[in-house]
Amino acid sequence: MAELAYWEALRRAHDEELANDPMVIAMGEDIGVAGGTYKVTLGLYDKYGEERIVDTPISENSYTGIGIGASMAGMRPIIEIMSINFALLALDTLINAAAKIRYMSGGRAQCPIVMRTPGGTAHQLAAQHSARLARLFMGTPGLRVVTPSTPLDAYGMLKSAVRCNDPVIFIEHESMYNLKGEVPDEEAFRPLEGAEVIREGTDITLIGYNYSVHWCLSAADKLAQEGIHAEVIDLRSLKPIDRETIRRSIEKTHRVLVAEEDEAPVGVGSEIITGIIEDCFFALDAQPVRVHAADVPVPYNYHLEKLAIPDAKDVYQGALKVLGKV
Amino acid sequence: MSKIDRKRLLREMIFFRRFEDRTFEAYMERKIGGFLHLYSGQEAVATGVLEVIQADRGIGFDYVITGYRDHIHAIKTGAPAREVMAELYGKETGSSKGRGGSMHIFDPSVRFMGGYALVGQPFPLAAGLALACKYQKEGRIAVCFLGDGANNQGTFHETMNMASLWKLPVLFVCENNLYAIGTAIQRSTPMVDQYKRLAAYSIPASQHYGQDIEVVMEAAQSAVDHVRSGAGPYFLELLTYRYRGHSMSDAGAYRSKEEVAKWVQQDPIQILAKRLIEAGELTEEEFKAMEQAVQDEIDNDIVRFAEESPEPKVEELTKYVLEDKPNPRWIGPLEAQGGGHG
Ligand SMILES: Cc1ncc(C[n+]2csc(CCOP(=O)(O)OP(=O)(O)O)c2C)c(N)n1
Numbered sequence: 001m002a003e004l005a006y007w008e009a010l011r012r013a014h015d016e017e018l019a020n021d022p023m024v025i026a027m028g029e030d031i032g033v034a035g036g037t038y039k040v041t042l043g044l045y046d047k048y049g050e051e052r053i054v055d056t057p058i059s060e061n062s063y064t065g066i067g068i069g070a071s072m073a074g075m076r077p078i079i080e081i082m083s084i085n086f087a088l089l090a091l092d093t094l095i096n097a098a099a100k101i102r103y104m105s106g107g108r109a110q111c112p113i114v115m116r117t118p119g120g121t122a123h124q125l126a127a128q129h130s131a132r133l134a135r136l137f138m139g140t141p142g143l144r145v146v147t148p149s150t151p152l153d154a155y156g157m158l159k160s161a162v163r164c165n166d167p168v169i170f171i172e173h174e175s176m177y178n179l180k181g182e183v184p185d186e187e188a189f190r191p192l193e194g195a196e197v198i199r200e201g202t203d204i205t206l207i208g209y210n211y212s213v214h215w216c217l218s219a220a221d222k223l224a225q226e227g228i229h230a231e232v233i234d235l236r237s238l239k240p241i242d243r244e245t246i247r248r249s250i251e252k253t254h255r256v257l258v259a260e261e262d263e264a265p266v267g268v269g270s271e272i273i274t275g276i277i278e279d280c281f282f283a284l285d286a287q288p289v290r291v292h293a294a295d296v297p298v299p300y301n302y303h304l305e306k307l308a309i310p311d312a313k314d315v316y317q318g319a320l321k322v323l324g325k326v
Numbered sequence: 327m328s329k330i331d332r333k334r335l336l337r338e339m340i341f342f343r344r345f346e347d348r349t350f351e352a353y354m355e356r357k358i359g360g361f362l363h364l365y366s367g368q369e370a371v372a373t374g375v376l377e378v379i380q381a382d383r384g385i386g387f388d389y390v391i392t393g394y395r396d397h398i399h400a401i402k403t404g405a406p407a408r409e410v411m412a413e414l415y416g417k418e419t420g421s422s423k424g425r426g427g428s429m430h431i432f433d434p435s436v437r438f439m440g441g442y443a444l445v446g447q448p449f450p451l452a453a454g455l456a457l458a459c460k461y462q463k464e465g466r467i468a469v470c471f472l473g474d475g476a477n478n479q480g481t482f483h484e485t486m487n488m489a490s491l492w493k494l495p496v497l498f499v500c501e502n503n504l505y506a507i508g509t510a511i512q513r514s515t516p517m518v519d520q521y522k523r524l525a526a527y528s529i530p531a532s533q534h535y536g537q538d539i540e541v542v543m544e545a546a547q548s549a550v551d552h553v554r555s556g557a558g559p560y561f562l563e564l565l566t567y568r569y570r571g572h573s574m575s576d577a578g579a580y581r582s583k584e585e586v587a588k589w590v591q592q593d594p595i596q597i598l599a600k601r602l603i604e605a606g607e608l609t610e611e612e613f614k615a616m617e618q619a620v621q622d623e624i625d626n627d628i629v630r631f632a633e634e635s636p637e638p639k640v641e642e643l644t645k646y647v648l649e650d651k652p653n654p655r656w657i658g659p660l661e662a663q664g665g666g667h668g
Binding site: 125303 | 359360361413416417422424425426427428429430442443444445446475476478479480506507508509513514515580637638640643644647
């Protein structure tokens with residue numbers, strides 16, 4: 001077992017998949033000679049050359065479309081978009097093309113692309129660099145949306161995503177690239193579907209995905225100091241959602257909180273809680289709570305930004321609310 | 327150009343250099359956050375072009391719009407330097423009241439319509455400002471500054487087509503500094519001379535040396551004359567260089583020492599200062615005194631203003647998401663009108 005940072009885990013997955021299959025290529029701005037904004041492709045240009053580590057111009061819609069086209073002809077492109085905000089420029093080709101090609105062709109064509117991008121709020125990057133947008137992709141049939149929150153999942157899910165025959169939106173987070181975790185030395189794959197109970201508890205279920213998983217874990221630590229045992233679920237995949245794991249947990253804890261960095265209206269939490277109402281209404285002993293971002297474009301000012309975006313403290317406070325302790 | 331103008335322009339460029347250097351320091355002191363893209367090295371472009379377009383014509387300001395490397399464009403357009411610095415500090419007195427930060431400076435009072443963080447986004451917005459200018463017939467034009475990298479974005483091609491077709495009064499200023507973050511222009515664009523790309527849209531275009539403000543102003547004057555004449559858009563390409571990395575998180579390791587040194591030799595401030603000194607219009611002492619005076623002004627006034635300004639109020643997090651007061655033509659909730667059900 002090696003301790004790898006999230007970005008190193010992604011780089012290793014790239015390296016292994018590029019070595020495994022000559023049809024795998026990576027495309028994106030500054031990923032080649034410059035090694036990638038978050039170093040995820042560092043050194044791979046020297047190793048695999050410019051035909052496989054493709055530096056693109058600033059043309060998100062078209063280079064994503066080029067990746068999609070190439071994938072229909074047998075290639076397996078990993079498309080990096082520097083920030084999920086810029087992925088908005090590629091929405092046409094992702095939502096109108098990639099997501100529908102299999103269906104529109106009656107299953108005769110497919111586009112196995114992976115679009116990797118950090119979606120989240122780092123420090124003070126202001127409105128045009130702080131979008132989350134998971135909810136947007138999650139509402140689109142024909143896409144898979146995965147949100148690895150650990151180096152192990154970053155590594156193993158990227159490998160599975162590259163081998164998956166569907167378009168996969170692979171959402172990372174600016175604040176997770178340096179996060180460390182264990183990754184086995186031998187090759188490993190992690191499933192693209194299925195949520196995971198990453199901490200067992202009996203009093204309340206905290207549900208997170210991507211970066212919010214880490215807020216849930218630290219809130220659970222804090223609750224434990226007060227004798228409250230929180231169960232934590234890492235959703236891992238937002239499309240499809242593993243409702244079964246959620247149901248089982250709520251039947252045990254009878255209380256639930258969902259933590260997301262997206263804004264609330266039409267957020268990830270809206271969908272999860274709707275599912276909970278449908279699946280386990282009678283198992284609930286308290287009203288579910290959502291912890292989410294304020295419904296504002298993310299402000300630049302440090303204090304306003306902190307107010308707009310939730311964190312572990314908000315999850316802790318929210319949990320107390322579910323438990324009727326505030 | 328009159329002697330006094332040349333001296334004033336020199337002082338302005340020194341001010342812009344020092345302003346950016348000071349923001350660098352404040353960033354290192356963690357007083358400025360987020361992304362910070364500095365303009366050092368490119369001063370002659372914004373200073374020269376905006377000097378030409380903002381010459382007093384009785385109708386007030388033209389529209390100016392740009393990308394994220396926007397502090398100097400904002401100040402030269404007329405946004406108070408104090409407010410730009412306060413914005414970088416995230417303060418309530420900032421140009422965008424602390425909501426926008428470095429990449430989103432706005433000052434509509436001088437028709438500076440913003441810095442935008444998405445590469446290529448300002449192209450259509452500039453054409454839209456120009457559409458309004460044309461329609462409103464007040465003689466105004468729109469000026470759009472963007473880097474060379476932006477020209478590969480779809481918005482470039484789509485906007486150029488419509489701007490030309492509709493003869494919109496817009497001046498596109500391409501600040502070709504040879505890099506888009508770490509990607510050299512030869513690696514992203516087969517037609518390295520950007521102005522040649524405009525032939526595809528029947529837009530007149532030309533390329534000039536962007537480190538000499540007098541060259542910039544002469545080129546800008548004929549470009550602006552063209553646009554003001556109603557003949558449609560013009561695309562001005564200016565060859566320049568940024569001295570610092572792309573942003574604070576980039577040390578610029580992809581550029582050779584020799585290349586940087588070559589461009590440092592072509593410093594727009596030094597080029598103009600040398601010319602004035604050789605012409606006997608400026609002494610070395612006056613030049614030094616100018617630098618000192620600028621430094622004092624920035625430290626004692628501009629930075630101080632930013633440091634002493636208040637933070638935005640946390641209660642006002644959601645202010646500015648939508649208009650505060652509803653439109654008077656919107657008569658209010660359905661109930662008050664006797665509408666609705668039951
Ligand atoms: C749509 C979009 N894609 C990518 C980026 C990331 N990015 C920021 S600046 C930049 C390079 C822009 O280069 P250029 O237009 O030449 O301007 P310069 O920075 O040289 O002034 C890139 C790729 C972005 N901000 N927006």
